[in-house]
Amino acid sequence: MATLSLRNLVKTYGDTQVLHGINLEIGSGEFVVLVGPSGCGKSTTLRMIAGLEEITAGEVHIAGRVVNNLEPKDRDIAMVFQNYAIYPHMSVRKNIGFGLRTAKISAKDKLGRLEEVAEILGLGELLDRKPSQLSGGQRQRVAIGRAMVRNPAAFLFDEPLSNLDAQLRTQMRLEIKKLHQRVGNTIVFVTHDQVEAMTMADRIVIMKDGHIQQVGSPLDVFYNPANMFVAQFIGAPSMNLMPGVWSNGAVSLDKGGLVPATGVKIRQGASVVLGLRPDDLRVTQEAGLFTGTVEVTEPLGSETLVHVSAGGQEIIAKAAGKHPPVLGSSVHLTASPDALHLFDKNTGEALL
Secondary structure, three states, X not given: OOOEEEEEXXXXXXXXEEEEEEEEEEOOOOEEEEEOOOOOOHHHHHHHHHOOOOOOEEEEEEOOEEOOOXXXXXXXXXXXXXXXXXXXXXXXXXXXXXXXXXOOOOHHXXXXXXXXXXXXXXXXXXXXXXXXXXXHHHHHHHHHHHHHOOOOOEEEEEOOOOOOOHHHHHXXXXXXXXXXXXXXXXXEEEEOOXXXXXXXXXXXXXXXXXXXXXXXXXXXXXXXXXXXXXXXXXXXXXXXXXXXXXXXXXXXXXXXXXXXXXXXXXXXXXXXXXXXXXXXXEEEOOOOOEEEEEEEEEEOOOEEEEEEEEOOEEEEEEEEOOOOOOOOOEEEEEOOHHHOEEEEOOOOEEOO
16 A cells, blocks of 8 residues: 655646646545546546656656656556456466566465455456456456456545446446455546446546546535535536526625525625535425426436426426326425525635
8 A cells, every 4th residue: 555646747738738726635545536528637637646647747756756767667557448458368377467467476376376366356256257258347357357457555546437338347347446444445446437436436636637536435425515516527417507696695686586605704795606416306285495397307216307498497306206296296495494505606716
């Protein structure tokens, strides 16, 4: 296990700057997920940690030492790629053992380490198979095993689940999380999928346009987003955002409606955006914050997403799965005052 530290990390390609002074501290044994849309700089950051991208400015520290000028093989890290990168002509045994080819340990110790890793990953009965005889999830486990067998200070995962179908992704998320709980190595995991980030991470690093937007636990970034970008990116479906004007302890929405909000001290007439997560909006029989018409319903089993047209704006709420509102019916939506979010319309920063 090792600590990782990124200090004022900058990356440019010609005149284009893609990372703008990234600062991040990762504790020993921590599982940190870098998440954001395509082009935000998350994979570039990971590759700079690994030594696969040249650092324009700043420093990368691994286990307390600056590694800017070290080759990838000398950084005591192991990387797992999106495309598995395992050798098709080698057996599972040889693929996993390939990570030990330069290790200065005895053949007996190499065999013991290989068998231990195979057992942890449930590959013991597959050691003599070729990759073509494996499922996608099994191939990804082989790639992880090749990284694990070296017992590195840190694992770097670059969107390793992107090529798997939905069921396998769910299974592999669970397996990787169990693996981390068992072996305890430091992990930096890159994904564009916020569900992966929420379900796996100790802390999430949300990135946009080469800047870190927020760092925090999954629950922290979900319930206390630092700005509108985080509020929309984290959570499925996205937070409802409704522009308005702050006046006398309430938000007067641009498209009609008045929503009381307490605990905020901002100037009268300030342009704001009110945020409400679909999870926090409830369909009720009595008058609430909004009244509208059900335009679309999306059954999800135990719950139903309800798209409501209220005063010219579409609001998404959640209702019971067994007895959802009828399409075209009029419904009331309400939420606890604690569920309200308020953002500055001009800067996007959270006010409440």
